Amino acid sequence: MLLTNSSVGRKILMACTGLILISFIIVHLLGNSSIFAGPDGINAYAEHLHALGPLVWIFRLVMLAVFALHIVMGVQLTLENRAARPGSYVQKQNLRTTIGARTMIWSGLVLLIFLIYHLLHFTVQVSNPEISAHNLPLDAMNRLDVFSMVVLSFQKLFIALVYVAAMVFLFLHVSHGFGSFFQTMGWNNDRTIDGIGMASKAFGFVVLLGYIAIPVLIIVGFVKI
Numbered sequence: 001m002l003l004t005n006s007s008v009g010r011k012i013l014m015a016c017t018g019l020i021l022i023s024f025i026i027v028h029l030l031g032n033s034s035i036f037a038g039p040d041g042i043n044a045y046a047e048h049l050h051a052l053g054p055l056v057w058i059f060r061l062v063m064l065a066v067f068a069l070h071i072v073m074g075v076q077l078t079l080e081n082r083a084a085r086p087g088s089y090v091q092k093q094n095l096r097t098t099i100g101a102r103t104m105i106w107s108g109l110v111l112l113i114f115l116i117y118h119l120l121h122f123t124v125q126v127s128n129p130e131i132s133a134h135n136l137p138l139d140a141m142n143r144l145d146v147f148s149m150v151v152l153s154f155q156k157l158f159i160a161l162v163y164v165a166a167m168v169f170l171f172l173h174v175s176h177g178f179g180s181f182f183q184t185m186g187w188n189n190d191r192t193i194d195g196i197g198m199a200s201k202a203f204g205f206v207v208l209l210g211y212i213a214i215p216v217l218i219i220v221g222f223v224k225i
C-alpha cells in the first residue's frame with residue numbers, strides 16, 4: 001500500500017483513522033447519554049442499534065480495520081521517532097510537547113486494554129454475567145435491559161473507578177490527538193498553534209466530563225434503578 005510506504009503517508013493514515021475514532025467517541029458519548037433519559041432512553045437506543053442487523057457487523061468490521069491501522073501506524077511512527085537523530089528536523093518539531101504528546105503510545109496502550117475489557121463487559125457481557133442484560137429480566141417494553149446492566153455495573157465502585165481512570169487516559173490521548181490531526185494536515189502554523197492546542201484540550205475535557213458523568217452520577221445515586 002502506497003500510503004504506508006512513507007513516514008508522511010503513515011502520519012496521514014494515523015490522522016485520518018484518528019479522526020474516524022474521534023467521531024466514534026463523540027457519537028458513542030451522545031448515544032450513552034440516553035441513559036439520563038432512563039430505561040426508555042438507552043434501552044430503546046440499544047434496540048434500534050441491534051435492529052440494524054448486518055449493518056452493525058459491517059460497521060464493526062470497518063471500525064476494527066480503522067482501529068488496527070491506527071495502532072500499527074502509531075507503534076511504527078513511535079519506533080521511527082525514537083530511532084531518529086535527536087537533532088533532526090522531525091525530532092525538533094516534536095520537542096514542543098506536553099504530557100499528552102509524550103505519552104501517546106502509553107495512553108493508547110491503556111485504551112486498548114480498556115477497550116478489550118469494555119467489550120467483554122458491555123458487548124460480549126461475560127465479565128459480570130450476573131448483571132448482563134442477557135441474564136436480567138427484559139424491561140417493561142420487552143427490550144434487553146441495558147439501563148439496569150449499566151447502572152448495576154457502575155454501582156460497583158471498582159468498575160466505576162476503572163472507567164473513570166480509563167477516561168483520564170482517553171483525555172490525555174484525544175486532547176493531544178485532536179491537535180496532531182491539524183499538525184499532520186499542515187493546518188497548524190505559528191498563528192493557529194496556540195488556539196488549536198487550547199481547542200484540543202477543551203475537546204478532551206468535554207469528552208472526559210461527558211464520559212465520567214455516567215459512572216459518577218450512578219455512584220452518587222443520581223441515576224438509579
Ligand code: HEM
Nearest residue numbers: 028032046060115118122123146150163170211212214215
Ligand atoms: C462511561 C463510559 C462508557 C459507557 C457507559 C459505555 C457504554 C457502552 C455500552 C452499553 C455498550 C454496548 C452497546 C450495545 O451493544 O448495546 C458499549 C459498546 C462499545 N463501546 Fe462503550 N461505553 C463507554 C465508554 C467507551 C469508550 C471511551 C470507548 C472508546 C474508546 C467505547 C467504545 C465502545 C465500543 C467500540 C463498543 C462496541 C460497539 C459495538 O457493539 O459494535 N466505549 N459501550
